Amino acid sequence: MLKNRISLVVGALLASGLCLADDAKVAPKGAAPAAAAAAPAAPGANVNIATVNGVAYPLDLFRMFFMERLQETQAQNDPAFQQQAFNEFMTMVVAAQEAQKRKLQDAPDVTAAIEVQRLKVLSNAALAAMAQDLKVTDDELKKAYEEVKKNAARTEFKARHILLKDEAAAKKVIKDLEKGADFGELAKKNSEVSTAKTDGGVLDWFDANSMPKPFADAVAKMKAGTNSKEPVQTQFGWHVINLQETRTGEPPSFEDAKQKLTALVQRQKLAVEVNKLREGAKVDLNEEVVKVTPKTDAAAPDAAPASPAKKDDKK
Known part of the structure; x- marks a missing residue:
């Protein structure tokens, strides 16, 4: 029992x-x-x-x-x-x-599932052991840190915006601003964003990658302390923007980033080692099951399952 x-x-x-x-x-x-x-x-x-x-x-x-x-x-x-x-x-x-x-336990699907789990456990154990063997040098860490600094050194923006349903309403807000109306008050009255009723349309600091492209492109052309001259359309509606400040992003110190950098470099080196294993393996494909395709510069594997390739959506 x-x-x-x-x-x-x-x-x-x-x-x-x-x-x-x-x-x-x-x-x-x-x-x-x-x-x-x-x-x-x-x-x-x-x-x-x-x-x-x-x-x-x-x-x-x-x-x-x-x-x-x-x-x-x-x-x-x-x-x-x-x-x-x-x-x-x-x-x-x-x-x-x-x-x-x-x-x-003798059923084909159960046997296959058990084997998949066995392979996963062995694979993870091998990867962990391989990672332990990989030593990360100070030079490699410094090189990785330079990349982090390069990515961190991007312009960040502090802005407010008013979101409208249509272009005509946005143009009217711009005219009101040109007449001296207060941006925050207009945001509280007109914005479709509920929080604008209390914060006047204020946004947290952001960089271009975190905003829809039309919004980011418009802000990048503006000077601090100015409003957008034309409404900016995104998938959310029509925006009127007030750019308040700009700044350059500051990277973390090398010491603060060291632990994450070590893990990053280790993953990169591990990927190289795993790729060597792939390249060195003798593989005999069952061509009745796996479709062999010619290797191109863009193709990573020499063989791929016989299924339609995904195409990038171009909008």
């Missing part, structure tokens, strides 16, 4: 690599979970978290399941989540045992 409650301190267990103490027992059905002590596992000990219908399940198996669920759900590692994860693990165990009773 499967017991559905367990007393353990999963957070400490997983963080420290400790295993359950002998007194951490599965509680009878309906019993309230109690905090359990944790003790170091003896070297080489094969510690089980539970035995279900005569089959023992290692603690490490649950530990792996728990960490995956924690990552997937982004939940807080608290007693409620620990209990939930354990219950899910037990449900998975009994359902898997039922699948084996029904001989489902």
Whole structure:
């Protein structure tokens, strides 16, 4: 009989690599979970978290399941989540045992799915091991930092805007501005953006890449302290723009960026190593299944599945 409650301190267990103490027992059905002590596992000990219908399940198996669920759900590692994860693990165990009773492990689709998961796990393990072997030099980090600085050194804008439904309404607002009307007050009265009623159409600092192209192009031609002379149309409607300030974006310091730069360079180097593996592999394609296409400068792989190629939409 499967017991559905367990007393353990999963957070400490997983963080420290400790295993359950002998007194951490599965509680009878309906019993309230109690905090359990944790003790170091003896070297080489094969510690089980539970035995279900005569089959023992290692603690490490649950530990792996728990960490995956924690990552997937982004939940807080608290007693409620620990209990939930354990219950899910037990449900998975009994359902898997039922699948084996029904001989489902021999079904072609199940066999293929298991093999896909096996390949994923081995692939991820290999990539992690390869990444550990890759050393990142200071010169590589500095080169990557120069790219970060280049991208960060772009013009940023501080602006207000009034969004109108049609061009005629936008032109009327521009005329009112030319007569001396206050931009913020016009935004509160006329803008289709609900927040403009309180903030007068103020936008956060932005760069050209974060705005629709017509809006970004118009702002780039304006001088700080001026209004747009013509309405600007985007997919949202018609805009009247007031450019308040411009500034050049500042990159993070090298030290602040170092950790992310290391990960970036490591990924780039890993991609090169994986590509070498691809190029060095002896591949015999079944041409009845895979359509071989001539290699071009734009094509990355030598072979591609026989399906229609996607074309870039040109608008």
